[in-house]
Amino acid sequence: MNYTKKILITGGAGFIGSCLVRHLVAKYPNYLIVNADKLTYAGNLANLESIKDASNYRFVKADICDAAAMQQIFTEYSIDHVIHTAAESHVDRSISNPMEFVQTNVVGTVKLLNICKSAWQDDAAHLFYHISTDEVYGSLGETGKFTETTPYDPRSPYSSSKASSDHFVRAYHETYGLPTVISNCSNNYGPFHFPEKLIPLCINNILHEKPLPVYGKGDNIRDWLFVQDHVEAIDLIFHQGKTGSTYNIGGDNEWKNIDLVRALCKIMDRKLGRAIGSSEKLITFVKDRAGHDQRYAIDFTKLNSELGWKPKAQFEEGLEETVQWYLDHQNWVEQVISGEYKKYYEAQYTTR
Ligand code: NAD
Ligand code: TYD
Numbered sequence: 001m002n003y004t005k006k007i008l009i010t011g012g013a014g015f016i017g018s019c020l021v022r023h024l025v026a027k028y029p030n031y032l033i034v035n036a037d038k039l040t041y042a043g044n045l046a047n048l049e050s051i052k053d054a055s056n057y058r059f060v061k062a063d064i065c066d067a068a069a070m071q072q073i074f075t076e077y078s079i080d081h082v083i084h085t086a087a088e089s090h091v092d093r094s095i096s097n098p099m100e101f102v103q104t105n106v107v108g109t110v111k112l113l114n115i116c117k118s119a120w121q122d123d124a125a126h127l128f129y130h131i132s133t134d135e136v137y138g139s140l141g142e143t144g145k146f147t148e149t150t151p152y153d154p155r156s157p158y159s160s161s162k163a164s165s166d167h168f169v170r171a172y173h174e175t176y177g178l179p180t181v182i183s184n185c186s187n188n189y190g191p192f193h194f195p196e197k198l199i200p201l202c203i204n205n206i207l208h209e210k211p212l213p214v215y216g217k218g219d220n221i222r223d224w225l226f227v228q229d230h231v232e233a234i235d236l237i238f239h240q241g242k243t244g245s246t247y248n249i250g251g252d253n254e255w256k257n258i259d260l261v262r263a264l265c266k267i268m269d270r271k272l273g274r275a276i277g278s279s280e281k282l283i284t285f286v287k288d289r290a291g292h293d294q295r296y297a298i299d300f301t302k303l304n305s306e307l308g309w310k311p312k313a314q315f316e317e318g319l320e321e322t323v324q325w326y327l328d329h330q331n332w333v334e335q336v337i338s339g340e341y342k343k344y345y346e347a348q349y350t351t352r
Helices: 015-027 045-051 066-077 091-096 100-121 157-176 198-207 227-240 257-274 301-307 315-328 331-338 340-349
Strands: 006-008 031-039 056-062 081-084 127-133 178-184 188-189 212-215 221-224 246-249 255-256 283-286
Touching: 006 015, 006 066, 015 031, 015 045, 015 227, 031 066, 031 127, 045 056, 056 066, 066 100, 081 100, 081 227, 091 100, 091 157, 091 340, 100 127, 100 157, 127 157, 127 227, 157 178, 178 227, 188 227, 198 212, 198 257, 198 315, 198 331, 212 257, 221 227, 221 257, 221 315, 227 246, 227 301, 246 301, 255 257, 257 283, 257 315, 315 331, 331 340
Parallel strands: 006 031, 006 081, 031 056, 081 127, 127 178, 178 246, 188 221, 212 283
Antiparallel strands: 221 255
């Protein structure tokens, strides 16, 4: 088969990466999709079950920090495009173990950039698309939104590592002329979300009538976006984004954590046939996250006006769908919360 594009997706066994891989493999049979993932605690081949035998899909277990292994993938598959989603992604883990974040998010990204720089010296079309976060912009007060020109002000080890990788991507574009694009997205939610993050953690704890740990007063605000909407934005930017540009992606959907947890309790009570209000009794205010960013909000006017993107999912419907997915996929949940997760959960929450 003569594929029109040979795309390397890094981290394609994670939450967003697997949604992207499933989307691209199904929608573009004329593209070869090569997924390179280290399969850390967050990577899961069960997320890719639906496309694992597709003829235009390959999986390689590889660490992006292993330059020889990545070079081998470039040579074997003549990779001409990269969508880089691999990362250590959880803020709380970055607070306990920042070095892992420096290693994968910064060093791993620069190693990949180097491989692209030396591999792509022909006239063919190439792109290094870096998937990043709105957290690089820091924390907002009650008003305002992040735009693409908001100065970077990362405050957690996670956001600092992502900010650093964003800077390297821009530097490779400016210095070496590498064709790059970056998008910075707000908090995603949806199926296959690893249950260390707020929404799936609460769904699982409500189901098992365990405490719902709300940090601080629960008044921190996040802008939530359904993961499929993020993936459709990535698809659009990948095909039509301006090289060297940055695009913000957001849900226009700000929620205080406590209100979101209460909304999840209501949905779960209804779905489980419990008295409405009973799960709210599980809410437990716990010690705040160190350096907890107060509010994120994204202005995605640029992406809307240049490429016509806007989120499609209504939050209430997206949450219902997400809750139902977790209820229908208890085997998946049981598999990911056995082993390493148990130790993480105990260390994070038992004495909090
Ligand atoms: P995730 O933690 O669910 O998945 C990360 C994936 O990367 C896993 O499959 C893991 O095995 C893989 N990985 C980690 N280190 C690796 C390495 N050294 N080599 C190869 N693979 C490695 O993360 P996610 O939530 O899907 O986030 C994906 C990307 O999107 C990240 O870059 C993150 O910063 C960004 N992002 C996430 C969100 C969000 O709300 N989840 C929002 C905006 C941006
Ligand atoms: P999280 O899902 O970890 O995403 P991020 O830190 O990248 O925004 O957290 C979302 C919000 O929920 C954040 O303000 C921290 C808060 N939170 C809790 O209150 N309790 C929890 O157990 C977790 C994991 C998060």
